[in-house]
Amino acid sequence: MSTPLLRLFPFFALEMERKMEMTIGMRIRECRVKMGMTQEELAEQICCKKSLISQYENDKVDIKGSVIVELASLLGTSAGYLLNGELGCTLDENEKEMILLMKMAKSPTIKKVALEQMKILVNLS
Numbered sequence: 001m002s003t004p005l006l007r008l009f010p011f012f013a014l015e016m017e018r019k020m021e022m023t024i025g026m027r028i029r030e031c032r033v034k035m036g037m038t039q040e041e042l043a044e045q046i047c048c049k050k051s052l053i054s055q056y057e058n059d060k061v062d063i064k065g066s067v068i069v070e071l072a073s074l075l076g077t078s079a080g081y082l083l084n085g086e087l088g089c090t091l092d093e094n095e096k097e098m099i100l101l102m103k104m105a106k107s108p109t110i111k112k113v114a115l116e117q118m119k120i121l122v123n124l125s
Contacts, residue, residue, distance in 0.1 A: 024068075025059040027082050031075035032057075045074050 022030070032042055032053075039053040046067065055061045056071075063071075065079075072079045080086040098118075105111045 022085060023059045024063065024082055025057040027077075027085060028053075028071060028075070029057040031077050031082070035075055037075075042071075042074065046070055 032039070039050045039057070043050045043053045052061070056063055068082050069079045072082050075082075078086065102111060102114060105114065
């Protein structure tokens with residue numbers, strides 16, 4: 001977990017640790033709430049009863065892989081996130097672009113300067 005991104009943003013490490021402690025059901029609930037959906041609305045989307053969504057969210061039943069993939073799609077996340085809390089699925093478009101630009105920068109000096117500028121900007125907010 002000592003990637004440059006985690007060293008730059010140590011709160012990512014704490015957030016990642018917290019998300020990995022969460023259960024699949026807890027992550028489903030978290031994503032559903034973030035999407036502004038009720039259990040009834042989610043149940044309707046996957047053609048099941050609200051009680052089954054409740055059972056999923058409370059880790060009362062095992063969830064088929066195909067259902068996890070469908071839930072992830074509906075909840076705007078990835079199956080990897082629902083299964084084990086992988087951080088990659090929670091990056092917004094700006095964060096993805098920032099990582100891509102860092103990978104595209106060929107010069108280590110340019111990368112270092114970009115990191116220093118990000119640190120300054122983070123401290124300003």
